[in-house]
Amino acid sequence: MRIIPAAQELTPGGRKVCLAIGFFDGVHLGHQQVIRQTITDAKQHEAIGLVVTFDRHPNTVVAPSRVPPLIYSLPQKLRAIESVGADTLLLIHFDKAFSEQTGEGFVRGLTRDLGHIQSLCVGESFVFGHKRGGNVELLRKLGAELNFAAHGMSAVSLGGRAVSSTRIREAVGAGDLDGVSQMLGRAYSLAGTVVRGDGLGQQLGFPTANVDTAGLVLPPHGVYAVHAESGGKTYRAVLNIGHRPTLQNPNPQLRVEAHLLDFTGNLYGQEVELAFVEKLRAEKQFGSLAELRAQIARDILEAQMRF
Numbered sequence: 001m002r003i004i005p006a007a008q009e010l011t012p013g014g015r016k017v018c019l020a021i022g023f024f025d026g027v028h029l030g031h032q033q034v035i036r037q038t039i040t041d042a043k044q045h046e047a048i049g050l051v052v053t054f055d056r057h058p059n060t061v062v063a064p065s066r067v068p069p070l071i072y073s074l075p076q077k078l079r080a081i082e083s084v085g086a087d088t089l090l091l092i093h094f095d096k097a098f099s100e101q102t103g104e105g106f107v108r109g110l111t112r113d114l115g116h117i118q119s120l121c122v123g124e125s126f127v128f129g130h131k132r133g134g135n136v137e138l139l140r141k142l143g144a145e146l147n148f149a150a151h152g153m154s155a156v157s158l159g160g161r162a163v164s165s166t167r168i169r170e171a172v173g174a175g176d177l178d179g180v181s182q183m184l185g186r187a188y189s190l191a192g193t194v195v196r197g198d199g200l201g202q203q204l205g206f207p208t209a210n211v212d213t214a215g216l217v218l219p220p221h222g223v224y225a226v227h228a229e230s231g232g233k234t235y236r237a238v239l240n241i242g243h244r245p246t247l248q249n250p251n252p253q254l255r256v257e258a259h260l261l262d263f264t265g266n267l268y269g270q271e272v273e274l275a276f277v278e279k280l281r282a283e284k285q286f287g288s289l290a291e292l293r294a295q296i297a298r299d300i301l302e303a304q305m306r307f
Helices: 029-044 074-084 103-114 136-146 165-174 177-184 200-204 289-306
Strands: 002-004 017-021 048-054 088-092 117-123 149-153 189-195 209-212 222-230 233-242 255-260 271-282
Touching: 017 029, 017 103, 029 048, 029 074, 029 117, 029 149, 048 074, 074 088, 074 189, 103 117, 103 136, 117 136, 136 149, 165 177, 200 289, 209 271, 222 255, 222 289, 233 271, 233 289, 271 289
Parallel strands: 002 088, 017 048, 017 117, 048 088, 117 149
Antiparallel strands: 189 209, 189 271, 209 255, 222 233, 222 271, 233 255
């Protein structure tokens, strides 16, 4: 998938452009519907299908105290969008200047920079522009003036309720990972960069990759069987999420640590994506490191039975 930082870089060469616009956190079933409609429009009109998204949640700039924990990291989101079939993506840097642009100004700017927009597709509840002043109604009004079709796609329902990023975050936090996977249309996973820890796993004989998941919503604390993917290779792994109560640290830090089975090497600074298979047990405090070591060995055996 080609990723461009500015609309002017698309250079459509006279071809029409079909747009899908959204933040697309999680790239769930509803988001996929928006993107696929755009791909369909582009094929029908021999146009370029362009997905437009942002490099950070808008609240990071306009309401820092109300930034939700995200379902996906940015690289993870981009991979998921590509997997739906998108071949070109405009990744907009969301900053203060961009946030002060009106919804109408944003659309007119895209029209100016991209040339002939054939269609523009969003979710029916999508709002955009300064003070969230833009909506589907505005898009339809501008479409009538600027000669493009505006699609406000209805939400996808699952279990009688609309699929949304908010609902998915709630399900992740509640540990309903099967429900999360259904709403995503793929196995739920976490992704982040491997950072240095304190070496406890190595000391216990089970070295771990400490994954930086800052800003992401996390499942309940506990031990999980997961598939860990890095560098194009996938490994079975056991993942621990929690504060490691056995260490009785007065200032415990939340850790997301994966022990990759049948792996030797160094993952520091590399991205790892952890696809959840099943929860093995809740977080537990042990009486000693020896007891913890024995339990980790049992966790590994249990995980191998769940794959």
